[in-house]
Amino acid sequence: MFDWVGAMQCSKCRREAVVLQRYSGLHLCRDHFIADLEAKAKREIRQKRMIVSGDVIAVALSGGKDSSALLRFLTRTFGERRDVSILALTVDEGIAGYRHPEQAHQIAEACGVPWHCVTFQEIAGTTTDRIVEMRGDALSCTYCGVIRRHCLNTAARDLGATKLAMGMNLDDEAQSVLMNVLRGDAERLIRRPAPLPGVVRRIKPFAGVPEREVALYAHLTIGRFEEASCPYAHNALRSDVRAILNEYAWRHPATKYALKNLGDQVPEICNAGEADLQVCPECGEPFSGVCRSCQLIREARGG
Numbered sequence: 221m222f223d224w225v226g227a228m229q230c231s232k233c234r235r236e237a238v239v240l241q242r243y244s245g246l247h248l249c250r251d252h253f254i255a256d257l258e259a260k261a262k263r264e265i266r267q268k269r270m271i272v273s274g275d276v277i278a279v280a281l282s283g284g285k286d287s288s289a290l291l292r293f294l295t296r297t298f299g300e301r302r303d304v305s306i307l308a309l310t311v312d313e314g315i316a317g318y319r320h321p322e323q324a325h326q327i328a329e330a331c332g333v334p335w336h337c338v339t340f341q342e343i344a345g346t347t348t349d350r351i352v353e354m355r356g357d358a359l360s361c362t363y364c365g366v367i368r369r370h371c372l373n374t375a376a377r378d379l380g381a382t383k384l385a386m387g388m389n390l391d392d393e394a395q396s397v398l399m400n401v402l403r404g405d406a407e408r409l410i411r412r413p414a415p416l417p418g419v420v421r422r423i424k425p426f427a428g429v430p431e432r433e434v435a436l437y438a439h440l441t442i443g444r445f446e447e448a449s450c451p452y453a454h455n456a457l458r459s460d461v462r463a464i465l466n467e468y469a470w471r472h473p474a475t476k477y478a479l480k481n482l483g484d485q486v487p488e489i490c491n492a493g494e495a496d497l498q499v500c501p502e503c504g505e506p507f508s509g510v511c512r513s514c515q516l517i518r519e520a521r522g523g
């Protein structure tokens with residue numbers, strides 16, 4: 221039983237509910253909840269044309285609940301398809317006591333997909349802990365986020381992946397839109413990234429599923445998760461935005477969907493075209509102006 225409901229009956233059958241969706245007013249039992257979540261993710265995949273015949277999907281698997289739930293969902297949905305293949309890809313950022321690649325390995329094995337692991341050390345020549353030692357922890361998430369993105373793209377491309385599946389959920393999407401608003405970043409609000417050679421397209425099948433429902437899905441389809449939190453998480457602007465948004469959405473339950481829709485619709489309404497990006501000849505990452513990935517990796521190595 222998830223902690224939102226007492227002994228309530230499912231709105232669609234007579235079984236006991238495991239969740240109350242405040243934005244829809246529905247109580248759902250285990251089976252109707254799983255069916256509802258999977259229908260939402262399939263709709264997102266269809267609407268954004270995320271997966272096509274011949275795709276090799278690399279799932280970015282941290283071993284946490286979001287990415288593990290995504291791997292479970294994708295193998296349940298596409299595992300039998302002969303024209304789509306799935307693999308799991310873990311990035312070890314080098315944060316002592318936080319990242320445990322072995323946990324990701326076990327989940328990949330349980331889902332029956334091949335597992336690959338790359339480290340910051342082997343691709344960028346440093347670790348997040350070492351960056352914090354050298355530069356302090358105020359910008360830890362800036363370095364870590366950019367380098368992880370670089371590692372994921374490099375490894376996915378080397379493995380022949382055509383799509384890189386990320387476990388971002390509705391809360392992440394709504395937070396990103398709100399962060400762009402709070403930073404006054406009109407460019408990011410109105411333009412979509414253009415497809416570039418060498419850059420594996422990212423897909424986010426859970427973009428329309430609330431974080432707490434992804435957690436419940438992981439719990440019901442995989443089991444209990446012991447998740448440590450990153451010791452540097454307090455530095456992310458995102459944690460402030462998450463707190464503001466959760467507090468507001470408690471009183472206005474459809475807010476996260478409203479923000480996601482805003483992020484989806486503004487580029488279409490503005491019709492401003494795709495972001496003007498190039499591919500960096502040094503690292504293969506997209507950039508505009510100066511390659512931020514190369515710049516931060518150089519700084520992180522002490523250059």
Ligand code: SF4
Nearest residue numbers: 361364365450452453
């Ligand atoms: Fe990296 Fe920041 Fe995430 Fe920690 S919270 S893993 S430092 S991006």
